[in-house]
Amino acid sequence: MPLIETFLAAYIMLTSVATLIISLYGVFYKPHLTKKIISITIFGDAVNIFSAIVGFRYIYPVAPPILLTENPTAQDLTNFLEVAVDPVPQALVLTAIVIGMAVVSFMVFLALNVFRIYHTLDTRKIAEQRKRSEE
Amino acid sequence: MNTKTVISLLVIISSLLAISYAIADQATGVIPQTGLRNLASFYLENTLNPSNKSYWTASPEATSAIVWDYRGFDTFFETSVFYLAIVGCTLVFELYEPPKSKTTKQTELGLTIIVKVITKIVGILIVCVSASIALHGQLTPGGGFQGGAALAVLPILFIITMSRFALDRKVNDTSMIIIRALGLCGIGITVILPLFLGFITNNNAYIIQNQMKPDALVSLPSTIADKMMGGSLWMLNVSEYIAVGAGFTLAFLLLSLPERSFKKILEEEKYATY
Numbered sequence: 584m585p586l587i588e589t590f591l592a593a594y595i596m597l598t599s600v601a602t603l604i605i606s607l608y609g610v611f612y613k614p615h616l617t618k619k620i621i622s623i624t625i626f627g628d629a630v631n632i633f634s635a636i637v638g639f640r641y642i643y644p645v646a647p648p649i650l651l652t653e654n655p656t657a658q659d660l661t662n663f664l665e666v667a668v669d670p671v672p673q674a675l676v677l678t679a680i681v682i683g684m685a686v687v688s689f690m691v692f693l694a695l696n697v698f699r700i701y702h703t704l705d706t707r708k709i710a711e712q713r714k715r716s717e718e
Numbered sequence: 719m720n721t722k723t724v725i726s727l728l729v730i731i732s733s734l735l736a737i738s739y740a741i742a743d744q745a746t747g748v749i750p751q752t753g754l755r756n757l758a759s760f761y762l763e764n765t766l767n768p769s770n771k772s773y774w775t776a777s778p779e780a781t782s783a784i785v786w787d788y789r790g791f792d793t794f795f796e797t798s799v800f801y802l803a804i805v806g807c808t809l810v811f812e813l814y815e816p817p818k819s820k821t822t823k824q825t826e827l828g829l830t831i832i833v834k835v836i837t838k839i840v841g842i843l844i845v846c847v848s849a850s851i852a853l854h855g856q857l858t859p860g861g862g863f864q865g866g867a868a869l870a871v872l873p874i875l876f877i878i879t880m881s882r883f884a885l886d887r888k889v890n891d892t893s894m895i896i897i898r899a900l901g902l903c904g905i906g907i908t909v910i911l912p913l914f915l916g917f918i919t920n921n922n923a924y925i926i927q928n929q930m931k932p933d934a935l936v937s938l939p940s941t942i943a944d945k946m947m948g949g950s951l952w953m954l955n956v957s958e959y960i961a962v963g964a965g966f967t968l969a970f971l972l973l974s975l976p977e978r979s980f981k982k983i984l985e986e987e988k989y990a991t992y
Contacts, residue, residue, distance in 0.1 A: 592750055596741055604734050611726035638758075641750035649858065650766050650778035653946060660763060667780070669751075669758040674784035678796045681863050685803035688969050692807040695973070699980050 584641065595636060602629040616694045616704040620687065627683040631676045638672030648673070761788060772932050776940030777856040777948035785861065786954045790909075790926035797905060797958065804898070804965045808891070811972045828881040837879040844872045852959035856948030862958025869959070870966030882974045894968040901961030908953040912936045926950070 584592075606629060609622025639645075648670035652659055694704060701709050740746070747755065754762070764773040765783045775783040785793050828834060852865025876885050909926050915936045916923025922934040928949040930937040938949035 648780035670780040673781045685800040689803045
């Protein structure tokens with residue numbers, strides 16, 4: 584692989600790992616529940632992008648894993664195998680997106696209920712209120 | 719720095735090191751690869767192979783074939799997770815009094831008549847596009863979940879333009895729960911359909927089987943009126959489309975409930991708990 588492409592591949596990998604770490608930082612250190620939820624979605628998206636890169640093929644021409652003929656011959660299938668990208672990570676990403684969406688919607692519902700009870704989503708203020716009500 | 723901060727920092731640094739080591743040691747293979755992994759070439763070669771139908775799925779879309787056929791159980795459990803998440807959402811929002819509108823006139827609710835008419839036209843288009851995404855899932859990129867997610871735009875638009883009270887007269891929580899249950903029943907029936915076919919024809923059959931396998935000679939029709947339907951794929955896509963569309967509609971209906979229907983009940987709850 585030429586030098587520039589090696590650099591670009593490394594750059595994409597570094598970016599996705601950096602996004603993962605930044606989203607982890609958001610989950611741990613941001614006190615606001617909305618920001619925590621946003622960080623979790625960014626974490627999921629970073630993992631999904633990483634999986635899509637794992638399935639990519641560095642060739643030209645490159646095609647999506649869809650056969651364009653209804654009755655493919657053996658030659659068609661050989662040509663298809665030469666250009667198609669890996670479909671497995673794509674299927675896994677699809678599953679991950681659905682589960683991520685379900686989990687995020689559940690978290691949003693919980694956060695909304697927390698807001699209705701405490702009138703804030705800041706975890707520091709919630710802890711304060713809880714402490715006060717315990718006293 | 720307290721203990722929590724130190725532990726969080728340690729977790730972040732150790733995950734950074736672990737991910738970097740895994741990538742540098744090529745745990746994910748060479749990235750970007752130029753060849754194909756063995757599993758990928760098996761799926762691509764067999765997904766639509768008329769000359770060797772031992773492991774075919776009758777669908778030219780390899781990703782859909784993996785999602786609902788080769789790795790059908792993954793998707794089955796994924797649908798279960800989605801189902802449970804929506805059940806959780808409805809349980810969290812169980813405590814509310816049905817909201818009542820101050821006015822009964824439709825014209826006083828929502829935005830102007832121009833916006834409402836345009837929303838209705840766009841609504842028809844959304845239904846058509848999402849149904850086409852779901853029904854072509856076995857041929858082109860798309861499928862039940864994508865179609866359902868596209869359909870879920872419709873209730874948001876209607877809630878904004880017509881107001882929730884206008885929507886409530888036609889679409890309520892109970893009807894959405896019933897429609898979603900119908901979609902899930904469709905998935906359940908499609909999953910056990912091969913067993914019935916195997917029982918009738920006295921053959922071996924597996925759960926979520928689509929086309930015949932060397933030791934189970936049961937297959938669902940791969941073409942209907944000369945159109946490629948991918949056996950069970952279209953049935954599963956349509957059922958998932960209905961289930962996901964109704965599930966998201968239910969979630970948006972609950973999210974758009976006015977605050978006043980919760981306040982009283984939750985205030986009482988709060989003083990009862992603390």
